Amino acid sequence: MSTRDVPLLEIEDLRIRVRNTPGAEILRGVSLRLWPGETLAVVGESGCGKSMTSLAVMGLLPEGLERTAGTVRLTGTPVPIGDNRAMRRIRAARIGMVFQEPMAALDPLFPVGRQVLEVLNEHQRLGRRAAWARVIELLGLVDLPDPERIARSYPHRLSGGQLQRVVIAMAIACSPEVLIADEPTTALDVTVQAQIIRLLKKLQRRTGVGIVLITHNLGLVAHSADRVMVMYAGRKVEEADTYSLFTAPRHPYTRGLLDATPNPERQATGGRLLNEIPGIVPSITDPMPGCRFAPRCVRRTEACRARVPDFTVVAGHGVACFDPVPRPGEVAA
Amino acid sequence: MTASPPRIPLSFVGKRLLYGMMTVFAIAVINFFLLQLAPGDAAEALAGEAGTASPEYIAELRAQFGLDQPLMLQLWAFVSRLFTLDLGYSFRYGADVADLIFARLPATLLLMTTSVVFAVIGGIVLGVTAARFANRLPDRLISFTGLLFYATPPFWIGLMMILVFSVWFGWVPTSGMENVLAFNTGWARAVDIGHHLILPALTQAFFYLAIYIRLVRAGMLDVLSLEFIRVARAKGISEARIGYRHALRSAVMPLVTVVGTNVGGFLGGAVLTETVFSWPGVGRLMFDAMFQRDLNLLLSILILSSVFVVVTNFVVDILYVLINPTVELK
DSSP states (O other): OOGGGSOSEEEEEEEEEETTOTTOEEEEEEEEEEOTTOEEEEEOOTTSSHHHHHHHHTTOOOTTEEEEEEEEEETTEEOOTTOHHHHTTTBTTTEEEEOSOHHHHSOTTSOHHHHHHHHHHHHOOOOHHHHHHHHHHHHHHTTOSSHHHHHHSOGGGSOHHHHHHHHHHHHHTTOOSEEEEESTTTTSOHHHHHHHHHHHHHHHHHHOOEEEEEESOHHHHHHHOSEEEEEETTEEEEEEEHHHHHHSOOSHHHHHHHHTSOOHHHHHTTSOSOOOOOSOOOOTTOOOSSOTTGGGOTTOOHHHHHSOOOOEEETTEEEOOSSOOOOTTOOOO | OOOOOOOOOHHHHHHHHHHHHHHHHHHHHHHHHHHHHSSOOHHHHHHHHHSOOOHHHHHHHHHHHTTTSOHHHHHHHHHHHHHTTOOOEETTTTEEHHHHHHHHHHHHHHHHHHHHHHHHHHHHHHHHHHHHTTTSHHHHHHHHHHHHHHHSOHHHHHHHHIIIIIIISOOSOSSSSSOGGGOOOHHHHHHHHHHHHHHHHHHHHHHHHHHHHHHHHHHHHHHHTSHHHHHHHHTTOOHHHIIIIIIHHHHTHHHHHHHHHHHHHHHHHHHHHHHHTTOOSHHHHHHHHHHTTOHHHHHHHHHHHHHHHHHHHHHHHHHHHHHOTTOOOO
């Protein structure tokens, strides 16, 4: 079996709930596979569980949450996500993480170079000089000008974009196999957003790192992801390659998301600039027996309220829906 | 390979020096008037102790001490002495005030420094531990014990410690600063003094320890919920390193402020501790001077204490910059 057949990162049936609160489930069985060299985008609105999925993979679930089921495998080997001690050798060394708020992600009391150095010192045995040289190299690798000066700067002296580059340098310092980027551009200016994504793609081409890109920015997804996974209220509802998902979304929720993106073309042809999805996301404690999107869905049927639809994959395009949007050329059932 | 050291501008030092001197001067003058409000004077106190003093004798003493002069003249004499750094003469002890104070200052400084160090280190270690195990058994034990010590009067803690550790177990001496009859020198003397020092220093430290634990615990809990702590965890570094290297450095700022303001309090607390343990320090000297209306001595000690507070606050400001590079001194 070649490495090509083993997913880099595999999550199976991950379930997370709030401790001591019956019925408060945040993840209701999420599975995903990331292949070597691939960028998988995880999309969904706030609270759908996409960040919790990434924190669970790192073994960094906030206190008060617990995993009730699910396994995580890295190149086929189970990751001990419940064991904080054992996870320390995985974090940053094999799975790097980039966070949402670069301004808050760095310790304000240490020069940023020292914070990159800390990762190296934790996982690699380099000499003092070699380690510092590597810090400078990493800062150069993330396209920071004058890395020597930046390395000695405190976080409050740097811009959000610069800080995010430092955070990325920290995440790739030990050449991890997987990079999880949790909304890496949300807190940044639009022009800087594109630069950061381009940087991530450049690093991917260089090292072949697999990237899980968590975002709610569909424009970002269209340009940078190979595959997209859409989540809604703690479940995966659709997954496909980026082109199929954008051109032929099958789940009504995905369709709604795309319609909720401002589209001047649609407006020019007499439509509205954007169409919002009516209703609100159900509360995590809502004991809904069926599809959690059903109350807001335009295509809901009787079955939707009674049972949870299975996630079925046809020709590489997976969807969890009883009555998905027909594929182009397909006649509605 | 490290960052350039934080700059401490000379203008800042100069300005603080000037303000500090003004503060000390103001405190000296205010204390001068405050002490005049207390009934009686040194002559009466001295004569009262003799028991058989005639009014003529008291008047003679007053003239000798300069207490018969108008108040403003006394103030003038006091202020002009102050500016020449002359602390005056204690008629009570028949010695220069400066000699009296400096003979006893080392004992007090030793006691104060030791107890501050005990309280700060204990506060940090226990506070960090409590925060790392927030609302679990170690935290509850630490918080309960801290509260217990905070709620118990220091002199009582001192007496109980003497009872337990000196009388029952016989581990440490009951009082005094050293065994003078042993004529120890060098290391032997240091060990002997250390032996005498443990109980009074702990007694003084316990009260502040409780406050420091709470400060550090609260500060740590604030910082531990910040995003950069989660990022630090994602780097794979140990919980202990996260606690002491990343969280503590931010969390310790309020502690620095409070320790700075407590240093004056430590001198006040020294009165009790030094009395309970017969520690030959400035606290006892101040206490006696008050009852004997030994104005020169008392005022000098009060000025010394205000100098302490001013200097400590200056040190605290410098510490801020060393701990937190985002602080700028102006």
